[in-house]
Each structure stands twice: as C-alpha cells, then as structure tokens.
Amino acid sequence: MKKNTVQKDLPLGLYIHIPFCRSKCAYCDFYSLAGAEERMDDYCRALERHLAEVAPQAECHKADTVYFGGGTPSYLGAERLCRLLGSIRKLYKVDKHAEITLEANPDSATDRKALKRLRKAGFNRLSLGVQSMDDALLQTIGRIHTRQQVQEAVAAARKAGFKNLSLDLIYGLPGQTMEGWEKTLSDAVGLHPEHLSCYGLKLEEGTPLYRRQGELTFPDEDMQADMYLYAVEFLKQCGYEQYEISNFAKPGFASRHNLKYWLMQEYAGFGPGAHSDFGNVRYGYARDLERYLKGELVLQESETVDSDEREREYLMLRLRTVQGVDPREFEYRFRQRFAPLAALLQQCAREGLAEQDGNGWHLTAKGFLVSNRIIGLLQDELAREKNRRLEAAARGDYRVV
Numbered sequence: 001m002k003k004n005t006v007q008k009d010l011p012l013g014l015y016i017h018i019p020f021c022r023s024k025c026a027y028c029d030f031y032s033l034a035g036a037e038e039r040m041d042d043y044c045r046a047l048e049r050h051l052a053e054v055a056p057q058a059e060c061h062k063a064d065t066v067y068f069g070g071g072t073p074s075y076l077g078a079e080r081l082c083r084l085l086g087s088i089r090k091l092y093k094v095d096k097h098a099e100i101t102l103e104a105n106p107d108s109a110t111d112r113k114a115l116k117r118l119r120k121a122g123f124n125r126l127s128l129g130v131q132s133m134d135d136a137l138l139q140t141i142g143r144i145h146t147r148q149q150v151q152e153a154v155a156a157a158r159k160a161g162f163k164n165l166s167l168d169l170i171y172g173l174p175g176q177t178m179e180g181w182e183k184t185l186s187d188a189v190g191l192h193p194e195h196l197s198c199y200g201l202k203l204e205e206g207t208p209l210y211r212r213q214g215e216l217t218f219p220d221e222d223m224q225a226d227m228y229l230y231a232v233e234f235l236k237q238c239g240y241e242q243y244e245i246s247n248f249a250k251p252g253f254a255s256r257h258n259l260k261y262w263l264m265q266e267y268a269g270f271g272p273g274a275h276s277d278f279g280n281v282r283y284g285y286a287r288d289l290e291r292y293l294k295g296e297l298v299l300q301e302s303e304t305v306d307s308d309e310r311e312r313e314y315l316m317l318r319l320r321t322v323q324g325v326d327p328r329e330f331e332y333r334f335r336q337r338f339a340p341l342a343a344l345l346q347q348c349a350r351e352g353l354a355e356q357d358g359n360g361w362h363l364t365a366k367g368f369l370v371s372n373r374i375i376g377l378l379q380d381e382l383a384r385e386k387n388r389r390l391e392a393a394a395r396g397d398y399r400v401v
C-alpha cells in the first residue's frame, strides 16, 4: 500500500510587525504610530493571539528566518521582545540556525544590557536604521538620533555579542551633496557592518517631506544615479558583494529573510500592515492598530496567485537580484520558452544594462537604475509570447511550444 507522504519542515519566514515609533520621520509612510506607547502591552497580547491562530497552518513548516520589522521594534523594549520570541518558539518550529533579525533605531539600541538580553534570547542579527552620518541631514529628515548614537549603538551591539550587523542608509536627501554621501558611506563602512542597505529617497505622498518639497532642494535624478553607482563601486572595493538592487553584504551575510521575498519563498506576516505569501495566497492586514487589538484580523488584500502572475513576479523579483534569471529554471517552472526574453536581454546587454553568465541573465548596476523599464518590457514580451502560443494552439500548429 502506498504511504501518505506529508511534507515536513518546509522553510518559512516569519515577519513580526511592530508599529510603534518614538516620533515620525519626515519621509516615512510605513505603518507606524508615535505616541501610542500605552498600547504596547495590549499589542504584544494581540500578536500572541494572532501567532497562535496561524500556528496550526504552519505545522509542516519550520521557520528558518524570523524578522521583527517596523516601526521601531527596539522601541518595544527587551522584555517584550524576548517574551514575543519565546512565544514564537513555543508555537512554531524554529530552526536552531534560524536568522533572527531585530530592526532597531540607534536611539533605542545603546543599552548594552538590553542588547545582551536580546542576544541571549536568540536574536542574532541587528539592523540599524542609520540613514545618514550627518547630524544636520538627520535633523532635516526628522530622525531623532545623532551620528554619535550610531557609533554607540554599534559598539554596544558588538559588546553584546552581535556578529551580524546591518546598517540602512538613504541617498538623495534634501541638501545632500555627492561629497556628503561619500562621507556617510565611508563612515558607515568604518563601523565594519556585515551588511549595508542603500536606498534612494522616495517622496511618498502624504508625508511631511512630500509637502515641503517646494522649499527644499533635492539632488536631481542624475545626481541620485551617480550616488547609487558610487555606492555600488565603493562598497565592492570595500569587500561587500551586491546581492540585490539596494543590498550589499560581506560574503555569507546576505539577509536570508529578505532573500525570501525576492526568491518567492514562503513567509507569513503578523500585525497590522504585515504582508504574507503563504500557501500560495498573498495577503496583507489592514493598517489599523485598534481593530487589530480587538482581535479583528482585517484583510486589506488577499489573492490566490496563479501561474501567470507567478511568471511576472519571477521576472520582476529575480531581476532585482544579482543572481538574476535562470532560463532553464524559468522554462522548467513555467513551461514557457525563454528565447523571446533572451532576445530582449541581449539588446539590453548591448547597452550595458544586462549581462549573461553561466547561471543566466542579470542586470548590471546601470541596468538596476532602469530596472522598472526593463522588467516592464520583459513582461510585455511574455504577454506577446502567451498570445502566440494561444494562437498556435488554436491553429493546431506544433512548431510553437
């Protein structure tokens, strides 16, 4: 008799959203609230209820990454964070080598004792929101920490035993010069983080910075592009491998959790505003703390992802990575010819925007700057290829497969 084969220990990423900040930064449109500290304990209880509710769906899974993002998770305090991680371990199988990340802001991550406690509880990766090493710029964008606090937080994290440290930086800030960006980068590298993320500033509608754009001077598009290309080159010289448009790491320190998003692996999110791609359903919870506290898991979006959508997603997400697109994997996974896409990528290669290596196709640093346009063209080509196949099938033509 044939045995039932139940899959075991499928890898899963867990994302825990902590929607509290000490104050709101001028450019931020993440779901986070300032002045809601009195809701923190209720929030932890609501998260625990939510984690317990979803746990039975993850019985065949083992979490190999856990990511506390925000908001400012470090602002929740070590005690609450350790308790939450303990609850996760009780409710889910967590791999003993799991990457467990805590996002932190420098102003709430300088207490060595608290960091030690977090390290002991199992957090093994700290991602610090630095953004700039220039105090005047930090003030302009509404950050409440200083350059000095960044240095103190890094020193405290190292003393507490964190061996995997990431720093987030932003370029294209109002009034930022190329020299200023170079200095921030070299100061950040001087702190010897294992990982760096460099994001271009995006003016999000509804933010204070968006409203003030008329009174401020921003680096123009060309200057932003130069800042980006400088970062790619400088970080390469300093031993950081670029593995995604905005992410750089010393060998072996790429963020395993973030790679799940780009490699289309499963992750489950918890908390208002958190997103998931779990059980072939993509869903996100409403950005509404009060309803979440009442136990109402309001879905803002939910869709079963069909194979057409996965194909488009594959191109979009893989081309964000340096690993790029593997034609054999693409053809096997989606039963589609890669040749029409390769023709387009060859054209990009002639313009210095893409490269082919033993594994397939990936964009160059110049290509990353216009990745949305390239991905759009590839997706259009994919749609045309599908139509060609449909027409061939209708004609009974065996030559187009």
Ligand code: SF4
Pocket (backbone or CB within 6 Å): 020, 021, 023, 024, 025, 028, 029, 030, 032, 070, 071, 072, 105, 129
């Ligand atoms: S600390 Fe982060 S999440 Fe909080 S307001 Fe600033 S950018 Fe947004």
